[in-house]
Structures are given as structure tokens and as C-alpha cells.
Amino acid sequence: xxxxxxxxxxxxxxxxxxxxxxxxxxxxxxxxxxxxxxxPEEFGALMGYGENLIYKIERGVRIPRPEFLDKADExxxxxxxxxxxxxxxxxxxxPKKARNLAKLEAEAVELGGYSNxxxxxxxxxKEYATALFEMRRPAYSQDEVExxxxxxxxxxxxxxxxxxxxxxxxxxxxxxxxxxxxxxxxRRQLEHLLEIGQLRNVEIQVMPTDREDHAGMGGEIxxxxxxxxxxxxxxxxxxxxxxxxxxxxLRVLELRYGIIRSQALTPRESLAFIEKLRGET
Numbered sequence: 001x002x003x004x005x006x007x008x009x010x011x012x013x014x015x016x017x018x019x020x021x022x023x024x025x026x027x028x029x030x031x032x033x034x035x036x037x038x039x040p041e042e043f044g045a046l047m048g049y050g051e052n053l054i055y056k057i058e059r060g061v062r063i064p065r066p067e068f069l070d071k072a073d074e075x076x077x078x079x080x081x082x083x084x085x086x087x088x089x090x091x092x093x094x095p096k097k098a099r100n101l102a103k104l105e106a107e108a109v110e111l112g113g114y115s116n117x118x119x120x121x122x123x124x125x126k127e128y129a130t131a132l133f134e135m136r137r138p139a140y141s142q143d144e145v146e147x148x149x150x151x152x153x154x155x156x157x158x159x160x161x162x163x164x165x166x167x168x169x170x171x172x173x174x175x176x177x178x179x180x181x182x183x184x185x186x187r188r189q190l191e192h193l194l195e196i197g198q199l200r201n202v203e204i205q206v207m208p209t210d211r212e213d214h215a216g217m218g219g220e221i222x223x224x225x226x227x228x229x230x231x232x233x234x235x236x237x238x239x240x241x242x243x244x245x246x247x248x249x250l251r252v253l254e255l256r257y258g259i260i261r262s263q264a265l266t267p268r269e270s271l272a273f274i275e276k277l278r279g280e281t
Contacts, residue, residue, distance in 0.1 A: 018092035023060030025085050030058040032076045046075045062143075063093050093147060102155045104232065110225040111158075114170040114207075114216050114260050118180065119189065121152050122159075123169060123196060123204070128189045129153070131181030164201040170216070170257075170264050173209045176277055183281060190278040197271045205264040206273050215259035223250075223257055 033043045041051040056062040066086045073082035113120045118132055129152045133145045179186040197204045219236025233244040233253045
């Protein structure tokens with residue numbers, strides 16, 4: 001799975017409906033600006049933003065940040081009516097696929113993931129995720145990078161859920177050695193893994209590079225289980241397409257994931273291995 005869509009790429013959902021929300025907010029801002037008798041350049045100067053950004057937000061091309069709406073409410077004397085729109089655009093700030101995946105993760109009682117090129121999105125630090133998105137080719141704009149990183153960090157709310165879901169991750173050894181973002185970024189990422197790995201509902205396993213038998217050569221895997229007994233999965237293997245819900249395919253996926261876990265180091269051995277790598281980094 002490529003770096004720009006790691007984790008999110010296979011979770012398709014319904015047609016995105018948030019663009020209409022963003023456009024409606026833009027129209028409201030324009031109406032308030034005109035009612036205040038301000039031209040876009042004048043409004044921009046009062047806001048501390050460029051005229052071009054004002055035009056883009058009013059046309060629904062750019063999603064306004066929460067602090068922008070707070071400032072606009074103050075400048076335009078809206079009495080809280082503009083600031084109240086923050087809730088409407090909050091979810092629109094995140095890409096559709098990330099929102100769909102976050103929704104599934106918020107409902108899951110068990111999650112199992114195997115990652116082979118980079119760390120699973122739920123395990124990534126902000127620094128690591130930023131480096132990952134910044135190296136994408138063709139390149140994302142800085143605004144896109146910030147939006148994608150914010151969406152990924154938002155998904156980490158799963159660690160704060162109560163009751164806590166069972167979270168299991170298998171990481172290829174190379175993902176713990178590749179210094180994405182630099183050596184210090186990798187060290188901080190390893191320290192984060194050691195911290196997360198201490199949680200009672202989290203198990204992190206390392207798949208050593210020297211394994212002669214490996215059930216995960218088909219690529220990344222993720223399996224989500226829900227309280228009603230339903231299961232959904234995804235796999236990088238081309239024999240699977242998109243989100244997987246077919247019982248026969250899910251049995252294959254779960255079997256493969258179970259073998260991967262049995263071939264990897266145990267959680268205790270894995271944390272010791274990560275600790276060793278941190279000392280070497």
C-alpha cells in the first residue's frame with residue numbers, strides 16, 4: 001500500500017456529502033462580510049489573512065479552520081453565529097476515506113493489522129505521519145499534508161475509548177528501522193510504540209526479516225470485528241478488492257492473519273526488540 005493512502009485507501013464509502021456543507025459555510029461567511037460592508041481585501045486585512053484565501057473559503061474551495069471561524073465571528077460581530085459553524089465543518093476537514101475508516105474503528109471491538117512498508121496509521125506519531133505524507137509523489141500541497149495528518153491523528157482517539165477495544169498489530173522489522181523523517185523522528189516513534197505497547201488492550205508484534213516462512217507476503221491486512229458479530233477486512237493482495245465482507249474471503253483473511261501472528265515474535269519479545277532498536281538509534 002502506498003504511503004499517501006496507508007490504511008485508508010481500501011475503505012470506500014458513500015459519495016462524499018461534506019462539500020455541500022463547506023460551500024454553505026462559505027456562502028454564509030460571504031453574506032456576513034457583505035452585511036458588514038467589507039470588501040474581501042478589507043475583511044482579509046482585519047482577519048490577518050490574504051484576500052485570495054478569503055475568496056477560496058467563500059467559494060467553498062478551502063475549508064476554514066476553527067480559529068478562522070472564531071476570528072470571523074469577532075470581526076463581523078456575528079455574536080457566536082459564525083463560530084457555531086465550527087461543528088459543521090469539523091468532519092469536513094478530514095478526507096472521506098479517513099472519515100469512513102475512523103467511523104469503523106470507533107465501532108470495532110477488535111482490530112488486527114499487519115503492516116509491511118510503514119507503521120500502521122494508529123501507531124504513528126504526528127512527526128512520522130507528516131514525513132510519510134510529505135514524501136508522497138506527486139507531492140501533496142502543504143494544506144493537504146496538514147489535513148491528512150490531522151485526520152490520522154484524529155483516529156488515535158480509539159486508544160481512549162471505554163470499554164477499550166482489543167488492538168493487535170504486527171509490524172515488519174524494516175518498518176522499525178527505516179528512519180522516515182530522520183533518526184530522531186524514528187527514535188521518538190520507537191518510544192511511542194513502547195508506550196502504546198504497555199496498554200493492556202494493545203499487543204504489538206514484530207515480524208523478523210530473517211523468517212524463512214511468512215504468510216504475509218501478499219501485503220498488508222486489517223480485520224475489524226464488531227459487537228454484533230460482524231466482521232470487515234481489507235487486504236493489499238490483488239485477489240481481494242476493496243472492503244471485504246464475504247464470509248469465505250474473511251475466513252481466508254483471518255486464517256492468514258492468525259498464521260502471521262504465530263510466525264512473529266511474541267508481544268513481550270517484540271517490546272524487548274523495539275527497546276533494543278531504540279538503544280541503537
